Amino acid sequence: MVDVAIIGLGITGAACARELSRYHLRVLGLEAQNDFAAGATRANSGIVHAGYDAKPGTNKAKYNVRGNALYPLWARELEFPFIQNGSLIVCHDDGDLPGLQALYDRGVQNGVPDMELLDENALHSLEPNLSPACRGALYAKTGGITCPYEFCIACGENARENGAEFIFNAPVTQIRREDGGFAITAGEKIYHARTILNAAGLYSDAIHNLLSRVPYRIQPRRGEYQLMDNAAGAFFTRTIFTLPTPMGKGVLISPTVDGNLYLGPTSLDSTDKEDTSTTAEGRAFILKKAAESWDNFPKNRFITGFTGLRAHLIEGGDDFIVGSAPDVPGLFDAVGIESPGLTSAPAIAEDLSRQIAAYCGAKKKDNFQPHRPAIRSFRTMTNEQRRQAIAENPLYGHIICRCEQVSEAEVLEAIRRGARTVDGVKRRTRAGMGKCQGGFCGPVILEILARELGCDPTEILKDAPGSNILVGPIR
Incomplete structure (x- = not known):
């Protein structure tokens, strides 16, 4: 049994995983899709709002202003833009x-x-x-401004470094109460957890409604x-x-x-x-x-x-719902997290992790590692740095994406860190985000993925399940 099961690994879930990994807690993240940032996080404005717009006294106002203040520190520690x-x-x-x-x-x-x-x-x-x-x-x-998916991936990588575990392609279909916590059916397996952190974005209402008699609707x-x-x-x-x-x-x-x-x-x-x-x-x-x-x-x-799609709450209030569900001890919600949700993520994570740690009686670790190094980017290096990088790893001299100057070394590092699709590489390296939109580098990245993962090229996805790029050879 884990202490916390996080359902949903967009920016809210990944940021919460990072903060929870500060504590002596066993943290498990469950994600329906095949990667971090696969839902609303991958397609939003990337704006870090100042906090002038939200109604005073609301969760949106509180978490926006606090989240904005935390961004410089989180960006330095996690090396996201x-x-x-x-x-x-x-x-x-x-x-x-x-x-x-x-x-x-x-x-x-x-x-x-x-x-x-x-x-x-x-x-x-x-x-x-x-x-x-x-x-x-x-x-x-x-x-x-920030890059929402790079931020999300950085949080996930840092959480994993600090002991959190993640399971992808695991959509939650059932939750039931049991002695000491919950039994969660996800991806045809059952996981046991003392607490649940519901960060399922557009589906956070459905997750909440599996347990609570107080309904929400997104x-x-x-x-x-x-x-x-x-x-x-x-x-x-x-x-x-x-x-x-x-x-x-x-x-x-x-x-x-x-x-x-x-x-x-x-x-x-x-x-x-x-x-x-x-x-x-x-x-x-x-x-x-x-x-x-x-x-x-x-x-x-x-x-x-x-x-992009935003999780707009239309039943249950018009504010962020953050905290313990009143009628379900051990269920902690992050429901209706739309704009300014990206800005608020560090503050929501900070608050929810404290609540869950207190519920579980967990103390902070002495050996938490806050720093996560980013993938070294060839396009941002000086010429001297490029020469040094190529001397250390010749694959930095093999440019895969011409538009964004992404090297094979970066693509391989993205795969080592968890990219399993063409878009997974794209979100970690920017390969395919230039003018040609992957027309040049896309087939090469597909080939590298198949080679490194030891699978047939027809198995490589662009992004979501069913997005196979190749269906077979021409005979």
């Missing part, structure tokens, strides 16, 4: 300027530091490529994005929001930590928790709305579109 580039919330009409003041006042109530209201001149001096229609802005200097909310190439990344330094609406923070413009620029997302309620298709209507909406803030964006810089 994080840039505190600042956020600008712009308005396009003088009549909306009071809305900026209201956001500023809300941020003050939430404890957000380093905010400033900017007039039109100050705004355009910071971001000269903004449309002349932009009349003013709230400047939240603690806003930032509705997926679709968000489509348009991604531009690295050349477009020079147009803006800060993340550009518009005044938020009840459906979200609007279509934004943001640089990424990897030098791209993206526009989006849309915000449409759905009934399908698996539908990540993109649409012509979504693209048209994004381009139309983005033009309100950036009227002359280059139309020849787009390289792909993608869709």
Whole structure:
């Protein structure tokens, strides 16, 4: 029997695994998909919100502000990309300027530091490529950007180094109470745990409802994005929001930590928790709305579109649900974790790990290792560092992905750390994320995976089960 079974290994579950591994607890993570960050975490804005938007006194406000403050430390310890580039919330009409003041006042109530209201001149001096229609802005200097899946994978690797265990391709289908805890059926096996941490994202309502008489219901909310190439990344330094609406923070413009620029997302309620298709209507909406803030964006810089799904709670409240389920001792929930969930993950993990450790009577380890080294990236090295890396490992001189300058050494290290699919390598190394979107490197990565895993190339997946790239030889 383990002490804690974490159901779901997106950013919330992986961050919780990392924090729980600080304690003398046996931690087991169960994930329905074949890798970390396979759900909402792999396709979201990557924004580290400052915390001005959430209603004061809510869990969203509390965990957002605390999570934002923890990001610099976590990024140093886990070596995932994080840039505190600042956020600008712009308005396009003088009549909306009071809305900026209201956001500023809300941020003050939430404890957000380093905010400033900017007039039109100050705004355009910071971001000269903004449309002349932009009349003013709230400047939240603690806003930032990160890579959500790299962060998630880093948490998982660090948790594993500190003793946590993970099982993938293990969807939970049944949970029953038993003496001393729970029996969890996952992937046709039964696991026994003293406590459960429910971090199942879009399916966190279903997991909770297996045990509790107090029902929750999650509705997926679709968000489509348009991604531009690295050349477009020079147009803006800060993340550009518009005044938020009840459906979200609007279509934004943001640089990424990897030098791209993206526009989006849309915000449409759905009934399908698996539908990540993109649409012509979504693209048209994004381009139309983005033009309100950036009227002359280059139309020849787009390289792909993608869709993410958010876990919007529609029954059980409109706030993050974090903590012990009142009618199920030993069940700890993280339900309805939508935006600002990525920002809040370190703080939610910090809080839930304390609660679970107290429930189990566990003390902190003396030998917890907080540092996780990242895969050495060829594209970020200086020429001297590249020469040294190639001298130590000649495979650093074999470039697999030309667009992103990813070497075979990095691909092999990603596989050693757990990548089992083409997209698993992609999320760990950026191979396939450039202009050609894997047209050059994809077949080579497939071949390397098959070679290193000792399997037939037809068994290699792009990502999820059923996404086989090859079906057999041509005869």
